[in-house]
Amino acid sequence: MKVFRLNRTLVAGPRPLALAIGNFDGVHLGHQAILEATVVAARNNNLMPAAMSFEPMPREFFAQLRNDANFAPARLMGITEKLTAFYSAGIERAFIPQFNAAFAGQSPDQFINALTRMNVRWLSVGDDFRFGAKRSGDVALLRAAGDSNGFHVETMNDVFANQVRVSSTAVREALARGDLDSARRMLGAPYKIVGRVIHGKRLGRTLGFPTANVSLGASARRQRPALGGVFAVKCRLVTRGLEGVAGKSGLILSGVANLGTNPVVSSENRHHLEVFLFDFSGDLYSQRLEVAFIEKIRDELKFASLDALVVQMHDDARRAKNILRMMDDGSKS
Secondary structure (H helix, E strand, O other): OEEEOOHHHOOOOOOOEEEEEOOOOOOOHHHHHHHHHHHHHHHHOOOEEEEEOOEOOHHHHHHHHHOOHHHOOOOOOOHHHHHHHHHHHOOOEEEOOEOOHHHHHOOHHHHHHHHHHOOEEEEEEOOOOOEOHHHOEOHHHHHHHHHHHOOEEEEOOOOEEOOEEOOHHHHHHHHHOOOHHHHHHHHOOOOEEEEEEEOOOOHHHHOOOOOEEEOHHHOOOOOOOOOOEEEEEEEEEEEEOHHHOEEEOOOOEEEEEEEEOOOOOOOOOOOEEEEEEOOOOOOOOOOEEEEEEEEEEEOOOOOOOHHHHHHHHHHHHHHHHHHHHHHHHHHHO
């Protein structure tokens, strides 16, 4: 998969495109349906399957202008994870234009002209897709432009999981209430965070629970994690491949993770992700770790002493091992 990150690279390639456009945050089942339809349309019409997303995402750009961090929701995934999902879906060209003042200020006609320059022949967008300055362009305008410029516009039907419309907002809401099962059904896989292992305070090592401190900063703009507490997790190492697409080791590690502010050992009101891996010894520093959240064990607590914390950590580890053992036994049956 080739990745084009600069706005000036929005030009025609070797073959006409079947293109999906969207934020694709989380690449949930609805997004997966759009990408699958794009790949099928490309195959049936001898086109190149492609996807376009934005960096930063539009609401993040406008949140900066408004100086209002709450205007943009926390991301479900970083850009590397998104590109990896595109690649896994069969996308061969990924366009990640910079969403800046010039991009936001272009007229609908300018955006449509960019699509024609890219030689788009089949286009998939959400039925609420808006484009151009002040969101003045809509799907009706895009269809009319397609009729004039020789490209077909497709909108996808909603996808439902347990009678809930699948959306990035619905996934975030499920995570916020600790409902990992609902989030998993909408994502098609457990919710994951990917980040680089960094040095911490090393307190866990002295308590008999050496933890991998996973940088949330490496998971782009996830400043406000959508959930918190202690979780049974499955982890694996991630390598950065060509064009920003991540590869993953075959080794899957079981563990227990704490996601929160860690009030016992830190006075900072900053979120941390710390993972204690069972039956593992080795140096993970500077490596990227994918942490899949399987089941929530409890909310984050404040303890009166480190001794009380250690007792709870032993109980958390025991419960996490039981949860993961039952999951593994169920997958084998």
